Amino acid sequence: MKIRIKKAGLQTTVQDMGRFNYLSQGVPFSGAMDKLSAQIANRVLGNDINCAVIEFTQSGASFYVEEDLLAAFSGDGVFVSDDGRRLPSNGPVFLPAGNTISIGHNKSGCRSYMAVAGGWDVPPVLGSRSTYLTAKIGGFEGRCLKENDVLSSTGVLNPLNLAVYESLKAADINYPNWAIARNTFLPKDRNTIRVTRGREFDWFELSSTTDFFSQNFTVGLNSNRMGYHLQGAVMARKQQGELLSTAVMPGTIQVTNEGSMILLMADAQTTGGYPRIAQVAAVDMPLCAQLKPGDQISFKEIGLKEAETLLLKQWADLEKVSIAIKLKYA
Amino acid sequence: MTDKAAASQPVFYPLGENALTIEFGSVIDEAISNRVTAFNRLLNQKPFPGMYQTVAAYATLTIFFDPKTVINQKNITGTTCFEKVRNYLLSIKIGDVQNHAGEAQVITIPVCYGGEYGPDLQYVAEYHQLSPEEAIQLHSAAIYKVYMIGFIPGFTYLGGLDARLETPRKSTPRNSVQPGSVGIAGAQTGIYPLETPGGWQIIGRTPLKMFDAAREQPALLKAGDRVKFEPVDGAGFEKYHQP
Numbered sequence: 001m002k003i004r005i006k007k008a009g010l011q012t013t014v015q016d017m018g019r020f021n022y023l024s025q026g027v028p029f030s031g032a033m034d035k036l037s038a039q040i041a042n043r044v045l046g047n048d049i050n051c052a053v054i055e056f057t058q059s060g061a062s063f064y065v066e067e068d069l070l071a072a073f074s075g076d077g078v079f080v081s082d083d084g085r086r087l088p089s090n091g092p093v094f095l096p097a098g099n100t101i102s103i104g105h106n107k108s109g110c111r112s113y114m115a116v117a118g119g120w121d122v123p124p125v126l127g128s129r130s131t132y133l134t135a136k137i138g139g140f141e142g143r144c145l146k147e148n149d150v151l152s153s154t155g156v157l158n159p160l161n162l163a164v165y166e167s168l169k170a171a172d173i174n175y176p177n178w179a180i181a182r183n184t185f186l187p188k189d190r191n192t193i194r195v196t197r198g199r200e201f202d203w204f205e206l207s208s209t210t211d212f213f214s215q216n217f218t219v220g221l222n223s224n225r226m227g228y229h230l231q232g233a234v235m236a237r238k239q240q241g242e243l244l245s246t247a248v249m250p251g252t253i254q255v256t257n258e259g260s261m262i263l264l265m266a267d268a269q270t271t272g273g274y275p276r277i278a279q280v281a282a283v284d285m286p287l288c289a290q291l292k293p294g295d296q297i298s299f300k301e302i303g304l305k306e307a308e309t310l311l312l313k314q315w316a317d318l319e320k321v322s323i324a325i326k327l328k329y330a
Numbered sequence: 331m332t333d334k335a336a337a338s339q340p341v342f343y344p345l346g347e348n349a350l351t352i353e354f355g356s357v358i359d360e361a362i363s364n365r366v367t368a369f370n371r372l373l374n375q376k377p378f379p380g381m382y383q384t385v386a387a388y389a390t391l392t393i394f395f396d397p398k399t400v401i402n403q404k405n406i407t408g409t410t411c412f413e414k415v416r417n418y419l420l421s422i423k424i425g426d427v428q429n430h431a432g433e434a435q436v437i438t439i440p441v442c443y444g445g446e447y448g449p450d451l452q453y454v455a456e457y458h459q460l461s462p463e464e465a466i467q468l469h470s471a472a473i474y475k476v477y478m479i480g481f482i483p484g485f486t487y488l489g490g491l492d493a494r495l496e497t498p499r500k501s502t503p504r505n506s507v508q509p510g511s512v513g514i515a516g517a518q519t520g521i522y523p524l525e526t527p528g529g530w531q532i533i534g535r536t537p538l539k540m541f542d543a544a545r546e547q548p549a550l551l552k553a554g555d556r557v558k559f560e561p562v563d564g565a566g567f568e569k570y571h572q573p
Binding site for chain 2: 020023025027126199244245246247249252270272307308312
């Protein structure tokens, strides 16, 4: 199973669920920005959820299928074949050699994913296949994919991968009549981001924390896999003084000395010295991953226990998806 | 001295659903840092199921864990992962951890000071009315402690800079600082592991690779290590240089 990149797109990288074991050495988590979509793409193929996937940013990328492919798409992008057929997301798709697939315009969202049966074949670096561009490590030679790059699958197929493959193999593009309802894993209101209070929440004026939970904030132009600048009400400090640098993580919302906010994302540095007003609930990070410059969001407070319960429930529900697919093809 | 700071009770707070931070204090202080280092060592010898990493900083230690595993630990009390992790940490006698700083061996880092490798040495020396040689002597005489690693992979924040070398950051950061560059920012000194923009005053460069993803331990130094700098000349730099 093999593809060749025709158009590189805005930022196309190989990612997995992240790099967990080198935080103490300053190496960030990385991994797919939208880990929910990335793992749905893997699960519907019968892959391990940590198999390498391709992350596309907005529209414009395209690739040529060099060898027959069992793939799965997910995320907010729209995948279209060269004869104009819109391909389904969140389910397996058989793509015979010779097709060209492009990522088309979608009115909302930012990132989309493509998994392949057995996972994309790139070498693990520090225990992960995720690309971390700042240190030029992981993924495909530590960089974004560009025109004419050839990606192959590992070729290691488990019995479930094989069963799905056999059921769909055909002369033309082929897919089953089922797909996972990704929306059921996301809240209906996709612009309200649930957060827990950050450690330094009380460093800010009441008027500012009131604004934080009542105003809209706009994702700034200067936003990338490391973090988003949020434009809107200024967060004024009632407690002055510097925060000693300490650990931060994806989802941490920092407030700069000017009172503007930065939402840290997958490639965020491991430590930071700005006060932390809030932490995005882990279950809502996929929503944040789909934001692009100009999008508006607001914040809603939940408790830590609720955030944890939501996360554990989402995990259990995703496991059920995998079990259902296993039963279907067993 | 800092007996009061070191003796204060640590504070626990969540960093999201996947991490907990222990705050030992809120200032840069050797005694507090030593508690962080000692507890970090102890915890990594006695990890709990689901714990996968710890990040030490100046006065905090953050513990990262997998909530799916932690919530199923029936023999640790607590109704949430945060409570379970906190209770586990309390059970390993966090309060007893004191100063074990003497254990760390001193790691020597060769540095070629001044010239093209240290374009700001002259400025730093003049700022303090020292000769460049005196500035080098002061910088290489001290033994530093790695307070933390952060910012980018392998970036070391070292404590122990002689007050006679404390120099503000450059007013305009450089677009590109070369890997191995040794810099000063205020009371801090540190080493850039990767090519990156940076505003620290660059006084020299080490030929050692501070971060190399191909190594078993990619970062040459870790939080808690002791470090000293050894001046080398251009020939010495080339001898150590690993392309």
